[in-house]
Amino acid sequence: LDQPGLDNAAGEEFLREVLQVLLEEGVRKGTDVTQKVCDWKEPQELRDLLDLELRDEGEGPERLLQRCRDVLRFSVRTGERPVQTIPEGIFGVSGGFGVPGQVWGDPWPPRYTYEVAPVLVLLEQQVLAKLRQLVGWSSGDGIFAPGGSMSNMLAMNVARFRRFPESRSRGSWDLPRLALFASQESHYSILKGAAFLGIGTDNVHLVPTDERGKMIPEELEKEIQRVKAEVGGLHPPGGTTVLGAFDPLVPIAEICARHGLWLHVDAAWGGSALLAPKLRHLLDGIHRWDPPTPEGCDPPRGFGDPPFPRGPPDPPFGLLQRCHGVGAPYLFQKDKFYPPGLDPGDKSPQCGRPPSGLKLWLLWKALGSLGLGSRVERAFAATRYLLEQVKSREGFRLVVEPEFLNICFWFIPPSLRGQEETPEFWDKLGKVAPVLKERMIRGGSLMLGYQPQGSRVNFFRGVVTSPAVTCQDLRFLLDHIQELGQDL
Template sequence: MVQSKHLQYTYEIAPVFVLMEEVVLKKLRAFIGWECGDGIFCPGGSMSNMYAMNVARYKLFPEIKKCGLWEMPRLAVFTSEECHYSVTKGAAFQGLGTDNVYLVKADQRGKMIPEELEKQISAAKSKGAVPFLVSATAGTTVFGAFDPLPEIADICENYGIWLHVDAAWGGSALVSRKHRDLLTGIERADSVAWNPHKMLLAGLQCSAFLLKDNTDLLKSCHAANASYLFQQDKFYNVCYDTGDKSLQCGRKVDCLKLWLMWKAIGTRGLEERVDRAFACTRYFVNEMKKRECFRLLMEPEYVNVCFWYIPPSLRGKEQSSDFWQNLGKVAPFIKERMMKRGSMMVGYQHHGTKVNFFRQVLISPQVSREDINFFVDEIERLGSDFQPE
């Protein structure tokens, strides 16, 4: 009855799903470049990043599980200013405090600057803080940027700091022989977050937290040893009772979604899905470059395409004092029209000093060149008569 609901916490409740999860996690770790390790499927990339924070802290100060924060020094986390918001949310949730998350400057493409990371670590140490975690990003939310992992790994190794890579978005490039170089150096990480429900299009939710450590660190950190579930004198190997690795008790069998898809289309099919997303992105960018009305914020490194549409009323006026103020009104103007017309739905945002721009991500295997052509044409149709106030 319980297994029919797709729940797992002990081997006897869901033996097939326990083994399935073990196999899938092993395959994902192999893409990273780890021969061994550990991991667990958990509810989303945000939770994976929080798991990393908790495990890294426990690794450095295992007594925190019993004594709590009272006996701990001030702990410091380091991440890019382009990081996912779950890093600061995790620091708040786990009692570290958002003031102890050091946001490291990123370059114009949104990549963490290693020299700035080292400066922040030194600054934190000078204030008496203990650096314990660097959370690098492989595929930032806005620009799709990949932090320079080899250089960051060198710094973490030099200072003895846990390196976590938030590859929730960009991790799926690992399955592509053509594009996996974007994540060069990820094998040096201590932990990785990877969401197959993003680019690989597994059913939501399907998120893996992966560890290089294979010494039961994950279980030691989280285990409560409930005697009514996790008896140590069972007739089978109790390492298959994976429930104590988790913050939850019963978990949904999220690995099943990826396993089924993997069996259906194979590793080659997953790779083709990734490669096609990159090819669609390149076609989209090339089509925009043919028209004077589009301007890219930057050449995309991944499949995030950030751009402005410049209507006829603003073209050639880039030097005017109110150009950028007026350009910032164009995306909301077009978005309102597309929603009322019901033709498309695409998001816009401002970012730092950059006024509102569109951010389009092309990952669906159902998107055709005809769809892309329609998208470009529709943006033009909806915005061509914009007039500044």
């Protein structure tokens, strides 16, 4: 113990070389359209190539550098590749502004107290304040969570606590049966959250939507009247995952106020519309988000940068703290030498959290609110161009007129064109997208999500968020699908 157990000079040299590998393999090749989207390998072949076994003896720096290269080589390239559309359409490098936040975040201390992470605590507060301002709130508090799914669960937990504070200490055993109302197009994390929190998936009531995927307020009213249990809360999405629909928040908020429901809006996808003056109307009524105790704003995903954490803001009187805090005396002492309210770890179920909000802060600093809004509007314009291309091409059929950045369409191969649209026709059409997806992945040329939805058979879902995308790239997308499907 007389000497350090680490060779700092060797570690610094290794880090320098790793960053060079990341720049070359991850960033440059990740944005080079001549490179494959993925170098597909079957699972066992990939296990053998990567040599994943953990051994008693360690490996030298050269071998470790090769490991890093292999990880990047065989991973899906999620940079600004114009020919690539990731299934969720939300991942990207986007000029690199968000990347330092991703790289720097892990070495820094978790954000549970101000004394161990002063910069990150203040940074998080500032970003959350800006998000609240976008929604239309003048004050509040908040916390970042690892993603939209966890934010939805936090909102559900806080909703239950506000209605039944005794649930924190006594559990759910003596509570009335709770009910949660959500759009039938809501994110799957609502059902997961109900199971995780002990609410029960049987107590999640999915409200019918119209043909565009928007919740029907009259159906919500009927469902509330039908359910005789104690009402828990409502979860309308602000931009659904598949169709990109925005629920009519104003009439929904009126219904919630009339019945005493907690209103939570999942804006993880559509919230980026708040930054674009031409698109803000899509979220009209979002300021009604469970007045007077709003909960659940997610940093939006429409910027085209690395995936961001999600952060549910909550009211200034500390609902998150009362719901989750336990005041561990070895971390959250009452006699600290700095002002109270700067130790966010106690109001989060995780306590220590990675400083992932740094990514959003750096991007906002780089582009400003106007620049972020321009990105959203550019993505919207690119979506409209893709829409016109889909409508004008033989063999392509739109599933539904898009409201935001999601373009859902079928590719009808030559063998099915002109046929009567019988059940057999739709059964065959539903098998087209999986075949084309396999051809894309195995060839490494493209990655595009598909899914069924309700009575609709499998269709493609294209989402355009990268500011690097051009009209030529979007034409390539459809040209390539047509090329891959000509023999079907």
